[in-house]
Amino acid sequence: MDNVAVLGAGSWGTALAIVLADNGHNVSLWGRREDQVNEINNDHKNEKYLPGVELPENIQATTQLNECVKEADTIVLVTPTKAMREVLGQLKNELSSPVTIVHASKGIEPGTYKRISEIIEEELPESVLDSVVVLSGPSHAEEVSLRQPTTVTVSSVNMKAAEKIQDLFINQNFRVYTNPDVVGVELGGALKNIIALGAGLSDGLGYGDNAKAALITRGLAEIARLGTHMGANPLTFSGLTGIGDLIVTCTSVHSRNWRAGNMLGKGMKLEDVLENMGMVVEGVRTTQAAYELSKREEVEMPITQVLYDVLFNNKGAKQAVDDLMQRSRTHEVEDVSSLKS
Numbered sequence: 001m002d003n004v005a006v007l008g009a010g011s012w013g014t015a016l017a018i019v020l021a022d023n024g025h026n027v028s029l030w031g032r033r034e035d036q037v038n039e040i041n042n043d044h045k046n047e048k049y050l051p052g053v054e055l056p057e058n059i060q061a062t063t064q065l066n067e068c069v070k071e072a073d074t075i076v077l078v079t080p081t082k083a084m085r086e087v088l089g090q091l092k093n094e095l096s097s098p099v100t101i102v103h104a105s106k107g108i109e110p111g112t113y114k115r116i117s118e119i120i121e122e123e124l125p126e127s128v129l130d131s132v133v134v135l136s137g138p139s140h141a142e143e144v145s146l147r148q149p150t151t152v153t154v155s156s157v158n159m160k161a162a163e164k165i166q167d168l169f170i171n172q173n174f175r176v177y178t179n180p181d182v183v184g185v186e187l188g189g190a191l192k193n194i195i196a197l198g199a200g201l202s203d204g205l206g207y208g209d210n211a212k213a214a215l216i217t218r219g220l221a222e223i224a225r226l227g228t229h230m231g232a233n234p235l236t237f238s239g240l241t242g243i244g245d246l247i248v249t250c251t252s253v254h255s256r257n258w259r260a261g262n263m264l265g266k267g268m269k270l271e272d273v274l275e276n277m278g279m280v281v282e283g284v285r286t287t288q289a290a291y292e293l294s295k296r297e298e299v300e301m302p303i304t305q306v307l308y309d310v311l312f313n314n315k316g317a318k319q320a321v322d323d324l325m326q327r328s329r330t331h332e333v334e335d336v337s338s339l340k341s
């Protein structure tokens, strides 16, 4: 059995810790609040993030990063994208030999437009970084923590490392596939959050299933358009980390991005929505990053563009949908593989 450190004791970090603990591994979970760590260790609960869920006793939490990672064979990073550089900056000082880093977060960094694996490679010296593996797919923490059937993908340029992580996580409730396309896996996971905001917004406006199906389908088209342009395999977008995650995030009440969009559609202001949520809504910063990246790369992303205007330029939710419906007429199908140049 392995020693695994999970950095980030929110919904997803705790749910992944449960999977690892169910597989018999020794799991050390890093949280930054003493009260939360005590609740996990003494009561085997994390009520803020997974209310009502009993945690296995082989999850031990700590606020001390050095304590958390000192015996770790593998480190799983699950903090919001915004916190990645700060956490990696602290982690760098605690590592002395090469370790496999898995990340399960979904975002792109505004300003640099970096994917999370690129941020990890930038922040950790080669002397302490064995391999980077991405874990992504349609997987709400609420369902994983109840051991409901879930499938995810792990991706790395080092397939041996991906297979090692597949073995670490896979069990009868949590099926893990591998995919060598790191760019596609990371971009699919990050960009679907933009479309989920849009789906929530459409539902919040009172529009129906036709509108949501349109957003999912045309959303996938623009995710694949940018993703392929950035070097991804187009087929990845028809897999778990593409259409799979898009479906689950656009249609589930568990999704924080869908819920945030829903409140925006009902007329709430962005700052009130984010305060109300109390958990990370990755799609907001990713909309900014993807909007800027699409401008720089001259890739058309109409849904991302109108959502950017709703989030950052005070465009009304209804106006955003009207704008999408009134775009100039175009073909449905394009050959994304020819957009690679």
Ligand SMILES: NC(=O)C1=CN([C@@H]2O[C@H](COP(=O)(O)OP(=O)(O)OC[C@H]3O[C@@H](n4cnc5c(N)ncnc54)[C@H](OP(=O)(O)O)[C@@H]3O)[C@@H](O)[C@H]2O)C=CC1
Binding pocket: 008, 009, 010, 011, 012, 013, 031, 032, 033, 049, 078, 079, 080, 081, 083, 086, 087, 104, 105, 106, 107, 139, 140, 141, 142, 278, 279, 280, 282
């Ligand atoms: N929830 C889900 O179902 C899934 C989430 N993800 C992805 O996982 C990532 C994390 O999401 P999730 O767990 O849901 O988020 P939550 O909002 O549930 O939890 C965020 C966690 O990160 C901690 N945190 C925030 N900022 C920092 C920081 N600067 N340093 C250290 N820790 C910090 C929070 O600590 P504190 O409580 O002290 O604020 C909290 O433990 C996101 O990228 C998300 O897209 C991916 C798949 C599924």
Ligand SMILES: O=C(CO)COP(=O)(O)O
Binding pocket: 106, 137, 138, 139, 140, 141, 193, 196, 245, 248, 249, 254, 255, 256, 257, 258, 280, 281, 282
């Ligand atoms: O990525 C997720 C499910 O796969 C979680 O989505 P939300 O962050 O919108 O809750």
